[in-house]
Amino acid sequence: MAITIEQQVLEKFKDKTENVKSLPGRLFIDLPREYVKEATRIMFEELKARYTISVGTDARPLHGNFEVLHFFAFDKDNFRVALRFKVPPDDPKIDSITPIIPGANWAEREVRDFIGVEPVGHPDPRRLVLPDDWPEGVYPLRKEVPYNYQPPPTTGCEFKFKEPPPGATALPIGPFFPVLEEPIQFRLFIEGENVVGADHRGFYVHRGIEKLAESQLTYNQIPFIAERICGICGFTHSVCYCQTVEAAAGIEIPLPAKYIRTYCLEMERVHSHLLWLGLACHILGFDTLFMQFWRIREPIMWMAERVTGNRKNYGMNLVGGTRRNIPEEIREELLRVIDQTEAETLELCKTLLNDSAFIARTKEVGILTPEEVRLTGALGPTARASGVDIDVRRDHPYQAYPYLNFEVIVLDGCDVLSRALVRVYETIESLKMMRQILKELPEGPTMVKIEEELPPYREYMSATESPRGEDFHYIMLGENNRPYRWKVRAPSYMNIPSVFWMFKPGTTIADAPITIGSVDPCISCTERFEIIDRSTGESQFLSQKEMYEISRKGGRR
Template sequence: MSFSDIVERIKGVRGVTEVVTSRSALFITATADALKPLAMEIYQIMGGFFRTCIGSDERSINNCFAIYYIFGLDDRGLNIVVKVYADSKKPELPSISDIVPASDWCEMEARDLFGIEFTGRASYRLILPHGWPNGVHPLRKDYSYDSRPVTRAVSERLTLVDTISTVPIGPYHPALHEPEYFELYIEGERVIDVKYRGFHVHRGIEKLGESKLTYQQVNFIAERICGICGFEHSTCYAQVVESAAGIEVPERAKFIRSIVLEIERIHSHLLWVGVVAHLLGYDAGFMHTWRIREHVMTLAELLTGSRKMYGLNLIGGVRRDIDLSKKEKILEVLDTISKEYIELASLMVSIPQVRMRLKGSGVLYKEDARKLSVVGPVARASGLRRDVRKDLPYAAYRYASFNVPVYDDGDNFSRLMVRLDEIKESISIVKQLLDQMPPGPIKVEEFIVPEGVVAISAVEAPRGEDVHFIITGHGRPFRWRVRAPTYQNIPALKHMLKDQPLADAPLTIASIDPCFSCTDRVLVIDSSGSKRTLKLGWGLG
């Protein structure tokens, strides 16, 4: 199907009122009736993936709520954004979760935070704390950032079923490193169902947008979405603003970003391999992986000034350069880790106990993976070749040649192998980029961000694709939405845990490399303080 065929087919759907094309995205405005046919067309006929949907309170601009649905045609590197309006008095839209199961969570998020109801599906509370009053929606513009209707949440229990035994995992549990609550329903030794209550790490940072937060300051909050893959978030945020404002980032800055992104990926995957070894009871493996990882942490500090939370990105470029001595140090460290880690990794996967625990457990079949639009190593272990670095190249990735490891079994072992292979690829990418790094400036200082521009950007984080969406405002974003990779992957756990032995559950939960702090963030910055009128237009990203 050619690009013009796609545009024609979309224009042919009844209810589509506007189609705007740009370099890497297709922006569609449609009526609520057209939503289901459009979802059917893009998701099922064109074979697109679902990225996310975003609610937005635009009553100050056009007296409506709006929802933006983002689809991606990965094989041709195209994003499709569908905008649908909902009435300001009684916001209601048809749910597309029957066609696109992956939209389940983000519809509920829009319901919690904006009060938009979705018809034709079961609704439940996803994000706000237990006991939060009905009808209070914190992301509406008329909600003040510092009002706290609940100051003491009460402990809650999910529905208990009497006939089967229930095993609660969390919120504080030795196998979890973050506060999240899983309830496993067990029959004998088999897990028959799973319920999840997350969003303990929902920090909602509207306050900053309301007070002093500027475009540049958001970089640092974006980085603090996650302590493991924070640099991906800040890069993605910087890129989305740069694409909205049409800023040309110097090539050298792009190379530095890519190099640091890959170094972060190495550290993140080594961390994960260590944690999995620990969960298998193989603590020697844990200690040795983390010993190797320490070299990467020290290297990151040398390059950026901090072991984590690099604070390197600004809109328009980066803050620190890589000079010759640092380059030599990078090569030296990469040589050490590639030698030591290959030795250790091949030893680890050859241990029969490790293989037995990982092979065949926590299987996610390809069709389920596609249905839930899972991302990152989880998708690649289930046979889906999805990688933003290849599909929608950003930063300096088009200068590097690398493979995307794909395994077909969908079990925990495949997910381990995908990550082990990716470390090798990352090391080779850093080396290639260091060789080709052009001289020149590392940032542009002068730029203007126009108001009311819609843009999206995606970055491949260690856990999968990370999507940032922005509507620019005056001095700060009007609407900023982050879709973290784990957000897309957690619903897949239900399929992975089903009919598995209970003993494998912690391992399977860990195998998606869950990062709950990313998922729960719901970082939204709103500029409701300003009374300016805003006109919305599509970006050229």
């Protein structure tokens, strides 16, 4: 019998292991922190694991140390590994793994911002998530910092963007841009029409949902706030949260609930992909198809309302099942909408793909090679369009996916066109799955009653395939009916940094918006403004200080 991946991992680390926790399909290994670089190298380069995310936890109330966890996935084996490193609070440092895995760049900076564990040797140690005026030495996810802590007003701090290379001009794409109406700034360095470099600043409106969940909410409130993480694919967060809690606490939910969750997930994917296809056309100035894609998406939104009561933010999930069933009498109607959407999508995509100008604008634009996908950890359609065959629905089956027939769409064009095609074909697959679910939906209750308190300090990680890629949640259950630590890693967190790899030499300004758009970045809105003196007609830029004062005045009620 072949050695399982679990045995391989344990064998590799057998001398160093301090503690092992083995769960079905999951492995937590505690290692000494000096060993972090070597362990990461073994996982990433020898065992070829896919890097998922890093999480920092303030576990001082439990054992006196901070924890830094690096997560890896073995997609062929449906297996996930967490490497846990304990970091003493008097010396909060750990070697950075970003030199080995570029995709860990953001994650390590986030751990530093929130928990205060310094990644030693990080190539770009600027702030990532915290606002520029946030005081040094206050780490919001440490347990002693209250959830509603407001730092005293400060001024004179500014984010340091990279300097453009000599001869190049900085062109800000965002944080308010006609086709990227989201609080993120891509700073392109351009020479004429050519893009020669880029920088980024995001997280302008970080809402601190993880902190809220750990300090204010209860298990059954979180599904609703999880759904509000994203305005497009929120349901996948809600499902992922629920299934992680359920798995950690050992709750088995009824089969109908699994089917209904899966139905809503696929419905969400169809609406999200059609929305993206429309936006991609809009970015290229193809407004006719933009409008048509949104027109054929409308019945899906209607369907969502019919099934869940809402067009968006379905509110279907609780820990232990779903709140509603899909009534027998509307299923015929839903099937009709599925047929109609399938026919219309095929017809419209045929139009799109026969358009030579569309092909000319997207083919061989924004190339991301398979090796770069591995390094950046890019996910979902972005990865699958580069020939990387990963899909959580098949690799790490969850909910009702083991019972469904579907194909994972993998293309090897590595460009924007392939990313569009992957989404087109996935939409069709999703519609097929929805049809199958409606036909096979079992009868029965959709909810289990949970009588006892969930057992504290058990942990688990799991993932769902959101429209943009793998949505990963890690949970450590806690006391007082709320989790001790809940970490959400949305797919765009990995996909957005991969955009910088797509700006290859030869990229022009015209290619930049569609390249950024091709990963379907999902962010969540705000920034600077200008004041004009009416009497003199002189314009004047607000200093950061003045802007803060105005905002504070406006914020007071």
